[in-house]
Amino acid sequence: MTTANQNAVERYRNNFLKEVEANVEEGDMVKMCMQCGVCAGSCPLGPHWEHSPQKIFMMIRAGKREEVLSSDSMWMCTSCYNCIVRCPRQLPITHIMHGLANYAHRLGLAPKGQPTREFGTLFWNNLVKKGRVNELTLTIGHYFKDGIAAGIKTGLAMQAVGLGMVKAKRLNPMEIFGGHAVKDLKGFHAMVAKAQEIEAKKKGFTA
Amino acid sequence: MxxxxxxxxxxxxxxxxxxxxxxxxxxxxxxxxxxxxxxxxxxxxxxxxxxxxxxxxxxxxxxxxxxxxxxxxxxxxxxxxxxxxxxxxxxxxxxxxxxxxxxxxxxxxxxxxxxxxxxxxxxxxxxxPAGNVKESSSKRILVVGGGMSGMTAALEIADTGYEVVLVEKSGALGGMAANLWKRQPFKAPYAEAQDTGVAAMVARIAATPAIKVHLNSTIGDTSGAPGRFIIQVAQESGAVVEETVGAIVQATGFSTYDMAKLPELGGGQANVVDQAGLEALAKKANGGAIKRADGKEVKSVVFVQCAGQRDDTGTHLSYCSGHCCGTSIKQATYFKDQNPDIDTVIMYQDLRVPGMGEDFYRSAQQKGVIFSKSKASKVTGGDSCNVTFKDLILDEENNISADLVVLATGQVPNAGVDLEAWNPIVTAAEGGNEEAKVQRDAMRTTSVLKLNYRQGPDVPQFKHGFADSHFICFPYETRRTGIYAAGPVRRPMDILQSTDDATGAALKAIQAVENAAVGRAAHPRSGDLSFPTARLEGCTQCKRCTVECPFGAIDEDERRFPKFNEERCRRCGTCMGACPVRVISFENYSVDTVGSQVKAVSVPEEDEEKPRILVLACENDAYPALDMAGLARMTYSAFVRVIPVRCLGSVNTIWITDAMNSGYDGVMMMGCKKGDEYQCHFVKGSELAHYRMSKIGDTLKQLGLEPERVQTTEVAITDNARVVKMINDYVAELEKLGPSPMKGFG
CATH class of the missing domain: 3.40.50 (Rossmann fold)
Structure with a gap:
């Protein structure tokens, strides 16, 4: 059997649905979608997505693993909760979308260069370092994500805002040297590690 | 006195x-x-x-x-x-x-x-009306068909205290339901397929002395009328048993649409079955793993919904059979309950689960049945079946293999002979055509009821071969009084709907025998004691009354005169409207009762500029609409004079002629909606009236009158505002035409 045929045979099987149920937050509700399309019609970002939630759920049931996990759709969700409110089958669509994004990210299948994903990564890495977000390094990191030239350009454009914040004592320039941490940084790191361990166990990841 | x-x-x-x-x-x-x-x-x-x-x-x-x-x-x-x-x-x-x-x-x-x-x-x-009480009238009720509908009707009738004769073609009661492994849930929480309950019903029938069961039997001949039907029950052995009954419930159910007509969907190929075929496999498995005909255990199954149904090409059934989505859901759970790892895909275009079916649908989703909104274009059978389909959500062509494919084919009613086809053949046979005679006799053998009626051996059919019944107002009434259709012979339905339907038909049948016993009319003029009589010495034997009666109430006697069967009559007066020599009348409704009203109106002279418009309004819809216009204090022209008629079909053209001769300026007739979506309480009355009036234009022209002076309209009971506008527009139109030239000659 050719590969293409192999794919076809695997389609519309329960394998991927089961994988989603096991690994994605509230993934067990995906099978309850009745394909009415109310979510697709309710999403304010609808036209900007590759696939609507309705399609994502059908793709999961159709076993389109690669396409679902590499879709940018889940990353475009702004958590407005319109779909959850309107879903006649009470699917926690927003949660499922975030769960899918998280799962795709962990597997490394999420789209490369997706701005939401990149910013999320930046934010998380910044946060776990000191237990609090360092606004200065986060901002600088964000400005320079596309290279030095783009970073300088954005930095200069935002110069007035930055200086204004320094003047109003909303921004401490000294934070650029690492910044201050939460009181019990060691305890914080232990807490995050434990949480990750629990999640990995729950979702069946091997760290 | x-x-x-x-x-x-x-x-x-x-x-x-x-x-x-x-x-x-x-x-x-x-x-x-x-x-x-x-x-x-x-x-x-x-x-x-x-x-x-x-x-x-x-x-x-x-x-x-x-x-x-x-x-x-x-x-x-x-x-x-x-x-x-x-x-x-x-x-x-x-x-x-x-x-x-x-x-x-x-x-x-x-x-x-x-x-x-x-x-x-x-x-x-x-x-x-003097009434029409019979010396002896049978109150037994015949139920034709021993399936779920027939058994339910029989039990309901017996429970109410009436005797039943139950005739079943096959050797056992139960019908289609007896072949099911389980039925769709009909009790809360509507989540799991349930036992069909057929065995319990068969046992109850056996234990009910008021129900007489004829197995392996068909109807050999039916003659008579409500209260006095004589049924020849033809048994398999060739023996004939005569039964006298007062009413008939026809619960002859459905046949499955023949899969062989669906070769593109794998009909007839190995491991492609219809829903009935799957029930047989599930029954054989008896709760264990479901195996194919070749003995292989089924690990993946695809259900193709709307197979040969909702077809817009005109090749297959054009309607939705209503039960098949629920049935496929049920059948998918047969697999899932036995082994959750079996892949089950239901390919639907529009999932329709009436009643509490939505809960069952959810339950199947919980079990992991995959529902795919898609249209299958090709199925091939064999050891590994293959389904080519288009996913309508993802908008792409795809294909899938499966161990078994189930086609959800539809219900085809067992309503007997189609009278539309029967009538021309009989006319030809009566004209001496030998070939037509053979054809007629062959056709009669396919009849269910073998009615000895002038108008054909079975109840008239409506769209798609289902027994005609007034869909909105009186669903169980067929167009043969005292014969009630119940279950899928009337429209496609599932078991739950069939049992409800059979209960309703049972009650109607009881009403019919009680009404027949005292000579009262059945629906919609229930309780009416009047009935039509004909002055035969004036009859020209034109046969219009016998042909046009929507209920087959009139036969022809040996001398070819109309023979009225009062018990079959619904008292609509369509025969009275049809009669060109006006010999048919009711005691309290006749050519004279209306004609004298037409003539009683004082018609003003031409120079008074007060036109007179006669409105003949159907008492079922148009007259109530006019009353409701009054109730809402809507005003219409004071120049109209309204006469209620039993049905527009009862309007005799003499009334129109009389009105025109008396100097009326116009006649407006208001009947119910006609055609395929008819709302006429007497089914054909309004249609016949429209047809008859379409022919009087020439007569009017000969009288020197404009054809516009006679108008035939359709009015629904909710049309109170519309009817006012219709009248006022018509009066304005007549004012433009000017006064009738017949004024002063009357």
Missing amino acids: ADKFAAYICSGCGIGDAMKVPQLEAIAKKEGKMAVVKSHHFLCNAEGVQMIKDDIANEEVTHICIAACSRRAKTEAFQFDGVAMSRANLREGVLWVVAAGKEHDEVRQEMAADYVRMGCAEVKKMKQ
Whole structure:
């Protein structure tokens, strides 16, 4: 059997649905979608997505693993909760979308260069370092994500805002040297590690 | 006892304020020639009614005309046994619809006076129906078909205290349901397939002495009418048993659409089955792993919905059978309950789960049945079946393999002979065509009821071969009185709907035998004691009445005269409207009762510029719509005179001619909706009236009249606003045409 045929045979099987149920937050509700399309019609970002939630759920049931996990759709969700409110089958669509994004990210299948994903990564890495977000390094990191030239350009454009914040004592320039941490940084790191361990166990990841 | 006529005029509800009642009294006395004329300020109260009752008792009044509200109002107060009664509609027909104010006083009074004249004229021609009580009338009920519908009907009838004769073609009761492994849930929480309950019902029937069961039997011949049907039950051995019954419930169910007609969907190929085929496999598995015909355990199954259904190409069934989505869901859970790892895909285009089916749908989703909105274009059978389909959500062509493919084919009703096909063949056979005779005899063998009726051996069919019934108003009534269709022979349905349906039909059948016993009409004129009689010495044997009767009530006797079977008659008067020599009449409704009303109206001279328009309104929909227009105080032209008719089909063209000759400027007929979506209470009445009127244009032209002067319209009961506009537009149109040239010749 050719590969293409192999794919076809695997389609519309329960394998991927089961994988989603096991690994994605509230993934067990995906099978309850009745394909009415109310979510697709309710999403304010609808036209900007590759696939609507309705399609994502059908793709999961159709076993389109690669396409679902590499879709940018889940990353475009702004958590407005319109779909959850309107879903006649009470699917926690927003949660499922975030769960899918998280799962795709962990597997490394999420789209490369997706701005939401990149910013999320930046934010998380910044946060776990000191237990609090360092606004200065986060901002600088964000400005320079596309290279030095783009970073300088954005930095200069935002110069007035930055200086204004320094003047109003909303921004401490000294934070650029690492910044201050939460009181019990060691305890914080232990807490995050434990949480990750629990999640990995729950979702069946091997760290 | 000599006839004595009385008129009672009510001045209540404001009638007395807006109209000159003494003048109306004088008209009833002088022109109406009523022996007794009285008015009362509140005729429908106890005192007013007592006044009438006293006159009936003491003054020997036999015929009364009540000039008060519409004949549809105060029917309980104005109910007097043993007297003939007409009603002149002064309230809904005049007071409430003629514009208020002094400037309209004259036309209002003229309208009221005409209605009094018409009421008096009508009652003079009426007779109190004598009734039609039979010496002996059977109250047993025949149920044809021993499936879920038939068994339910039989048990319901027996539980109500009536005897049942149950005829079943096969060797066992249960029908299609007996072949099911389980049925769709019908009790809360509607989540799991349930036992069919067939065995319990069969046992109950066996334990019910009031139910006589004929297995391996068919109907050999049916003759008679409600209350006196004679059934020849043909047994397998060739023996014939005669049964006398009062009514019939036809629960002959459905056949599955033949899969062989679906070769593109794998019909006839290995491991492609229909839903009935899967039930057989599931029954064989008896709760274990479901195996294919070749013995291999099924690990993946695809259900193709709407196989040969909802087809818009005209090749297959064009309708939805309603039960198949639920059935496929049920069958998918057969697999999932046995082994959750079996892949089950249901390919649907629109999932339809009526009733509580939505809960069952959810339950199947919980179990992991995959629902895919898609259309299968090709199925190939074999060891590994393959389905080519288009996913309608993802908008892409795809294909999938499976161990088994189940096609959800539809229900085809077992309604017997299609009379549309039967009639031309019989006509040819009667004309001596030998080939047609053979064809006719062959066709008769496929009949279910083998009715000995002039109009054919089975109940008339509607769209798609289902038994015709009035979908909105009286679903169980077929077009043969005393024969009630129940279950999928009437429209596609599932078991739960069939049992409800059978219960309804059982009750209608009981009503029918009770009505037949006392000579009363069945729906929609239930309780009516009048029936048509024909003055045969005037009959020309044209056969129009026998052919046009929508209910097959009229046979032909040996001399080819019409033979009325009162018990089969619905009292619509379509025969009366059809009769070119006007020999058919009812005691209280005849060519004369209406004709005399037409002629009683005082038609003003041409120079008075007061046109007169006759409105013949169907009493079922149009007349109530007019009453409701009055109730809503909508005003229409005071130049119209409305006469309610039993059905537009009862309108005899002589009334039109009479009206035109009397100088009316126009005639407007209001009937129910006709055609495929008909709402006519007598099914064909409105259609026939429209057809007949389409032919009188030439006659009008010969009289020098414009064809526009006669209009035939369709009015629904909710059309109160529309009907007012129709009248007013028509009056305006007639004013443009000018007065009728016939005025003054009448």
